Amino acid sequence: MFLGTGEPALDTGDDSLSAVTFDSDVETKAKRKAFHKPPPTSPKSPYLSKPRKVASWRSLRTAGSMPLGGRASLTPQKLWLGTAKPGSLTQALNSPLTWEHAWTGVPGGTPDCLTDTFRVKRPHLRRSASNGHVPGTPVYREKEDMYDEIIELKKSLHVQKSDVDLMRTKLRRLEEENSRKDRQIEQLLDPSRGTDFVRTLAEKRPDASWVINGLKQRILKLEQQCKEKDGTISKLQTDMKTTNLEEMRIAMETYYEEVHRLQTLLASSETTGKKPLGEKKTGAKRQKKMGSALLSLSRSVQELTEENQSLKEDLDRVLSTSPTISKTQGYVEWSKPRLLRRIVELEKKLSVMESSKSHAAEPVRSHPPACLASSSALHRQPRGDRNKDHERLRGAVRDLKEERTALQEQLLQRDLEVKQLLQAKADLEKELECAREGEEERREREEVLREEIQTLTSKLQELQEMKKEEKEDCPEVPHKAQELPAPTPSSRHCEQDWPPDSSEEGLPRPRSPCSDGRRDAAARVLQAQWKVYKHKKKKAVLDEAAVVLQAAFRGHLTRTKLLASKAHGSEPPSVPGLPDQSSPVPRVPSPIAQATGSPVQEEAIVIIQSALRAHLARARHSATGKRTTTAASTRRRSASATHGDASSPPFLAALPDPSPSGPQALAPLPGDDVNSDDSDDIVIAPSLPTKNFPV
């Protein structure tokens, strides 16, 4: 309504403006008619031009405002005014054109006349307004009508507002009535409940349940909205366009990484390429100097690399020859001259390394001018190379020194081994001396055996003489020949058969008259006895040899054991070696051997005891004590073959031998006793080796 009231006000303003223009136009027309007669002047023309512009401007304003006013207004009065105004506008536009033509047609007038005409125009306008011409009356009417309309519209608005308020109040009343009725219905529908309970429900229910249900419903709606949005999101994610965009983005990132990598490579290559360009820009002299410096640097670098390689190879060789378990054994096996040669080689290597140090020093001298000429980067790198070379050489020197110490230790070990070998030689010499003593003992035994042979030959001669006598008396030759070969296989049988032979000899003496038979028989008997004698001799020699060998072997075993124990004990300390060297006397090792070989000695003692007991038993059967002395001597010889004491028993044994031969020659019956003594000696000899073998 306010807007509506505003519009008519604007329209009234426009109408007044249009009325003013209309009046001015009318006045101008009147003036034109009056002034046709007087002529205008040229200097007055600027005054006339200005009012023309103002008029055109005003007419434009009115034309712009009229259509808006027409649209807004709906009353027939407004429509009439609208139709009237454009006509007046057209007339006003036409009138100035005609006026201009009039002025241009007139040749001109005095300025005083124009000023007078201008003064005259103003009172005319005032007079026409006060007179109340016909065009003025409709403007006045329009204004009044508009004001009336505004007032009426305002009144209607107030009335409608009051109606709206009334309707609102009615609605509220109706809503309250509805809620009351609902409550009554609920109460009526619950007849089972008590009145008090119903009242309490009526009081509480609407607020609590209503609020809670409302909130729950909101929650439900919100949840549904969330589900729908989640669904849309998932659809968008699974959409083809989305996945295609994602794939393109990933591919673009990958390609960008590759491009970036290539660009960095180009940048790095360009930076390397820029250096020579910078060098080119410098003067010719500088270029030459740089070239020479670069050449020298490259050469020095090559030399350094070669030296490094050679040093590495040397280190590898040295490390390969470093002291390890197998190599220590190798060095142990090596002789002194080899070790000395190795030391010389290592010293030569050290000298070579020192010479390489001097070579390393040379590039240091050449570097200062290169450093001055070359860039800082190049300057730094060679310094690092020099330091590296020095460090390497120092490491090599340290390694070589360590090898020296290791080799020296090896030399000491070799010396110790040499000493051990010398000791072994001394031991072997001792063994040789013992063997020689053994040989002397053998010679003595041979002499004893020769004496026995002489005695036996003498006995044979006697027997031959007796046989000749018997042959002359006895003729039965074939019987004797048949009987004699039977006892030949064993000496015991021969000894046993001697008495029956003698008895038989007595019997055939009166029977056999032939001498030839007797001679044949005697020859056969002699041959058989000789063969038996030889066999006995061989057996005795073999037994003695076996005994000697056994004794020597046992001694050797004990000595080897001693050497082994000495070797073990002598390795960590060097002190035990000295007493071995200082004590070549054989007595000293003998107690050691006895101590180490105690079980062997015990066994020997047992054997000696058993032999002695047997001998004693035999001596009791035999009457003579000389037999016992001979047996004891033989036993002593066998028991103490390795000792020096063995030399004395054979002499003692030789002495009693001629004494028993004397009584034999004196009486024939003591001859049998002599035979029994020989049998005892023979029996003892073979028993010893049988006992010795298990030992």
Add this chain to the structure above:
Amino acid sequence: MQESQETHISNHLDEVVAAVSITHRKKFQNKLLQTALFQPPREKLHLCEEKAKSYSNSHEYKQAVHELVRCVALTRICYGDSHWKLAEAHVNLAQGYLQLKGLSLQAKQHAEKARQILANSIVPPYSENTDVFKFSIELFHTMGRALLSLQKFKEAAENLTKAERLSKELLQCGRIIKEEWIEIEARIRLSFAQVYQGQKKSKEALSHYQAALEYVEISKGETSRECVPILRELAGVEQALGLHDVSINHFLQAHLIILSRSPSQVEAADSAHIVAHAAVASGRHEHHDVAEQYFQESMAHLKDSEGMGRTKFLSIQDEFCHFLQMTGQKERATSILRESLEAKVEAFGDFSPEVAETYRLLGGADLAQGNHSGARKKLKKCLQIQTLLYGPQDKRTLATQQAMGMLSTAPKVASKPRQASKAKVAFCTSIPQDTLLGKARPGTTAD
């Protein structure tokens, strides 16, 4: 001449200095530079492939797809646009999309790209590269699976047939060994079976499932985990054909395999639930014991769980209650439902279909027992929830309104026994319909 010599010397010097430098710092810097500048795309491609495999093994399929996309880009950089390696990369990406369900269109798109690249790139001599043929088998198989997901069964069958034929030819030529062929054939047969199942051709599907199961047992062993999905799908087909005994046996076999692998509580519960569901679906009296046993086992596994396990537990409990009602154990079902009502409100919210259904069932039970006020309360609550959820014009809401209307007339009818019996009959008739609906719902959830 001097300039060229100088440049040559400088290059040589740089090389020598680089070769001689042995400082640790320089080595480290060189390594960094090398990794940044000198690592060619082939090495990056190899790394991406390894990452993709590790992600797929750990079931992080989105990241696996991301790496596979990078593999495609890097392969393109390395080999160009018309190399079979690029086609292979696309096939791998398609397989990755298939693992992410719902992206079958993308899988199909990439498979088609691979086929185009392969068609353009293969040139004589054809027989020199076995990898191309193996990859072609994968291409056709992947295309078949993608089309299967998009419900285009005819085209899927065509592609799978091509894959099968190609694998047989390779086996005959000696390019692949028997064990490898069996593995490929197992996967193709499984896909074929799924196609026939989608086309509702259960008999053909059954034979293919059996063949697939046989091949997997040959290649992986009878107690391997790969047998489980095949056994379950096979059992599903047998159910459709009415072979309930065999079906339940296969479900049990799958369940035993799962149990032998020491699964999590949720896995064990799911497996037991599947067996129970199958036993209920058979509709035979002799399977009721099996159903109850495995329902109890399933609920026992989930009894102490929270979150998703709790909601799953309540769903299985609802299904069990439906089962009890069908078998005539209504009192037991009612007591379980009463106990579970508060838990359901907490788990599903006040306005949820599960809560509404429970109120409706409890209201029916009260009505059957003669507790009219209780029934009225519960049905009113059910009506409120259904009105909010389904709207006032939904058939479910209207059914509940009718029930309440009948209930409101109950006091008048109580005086006459005939009309009362009619009202009871009406409620009884309404219950079976709901039970049928109940049957349909777990089926959809299972699918």
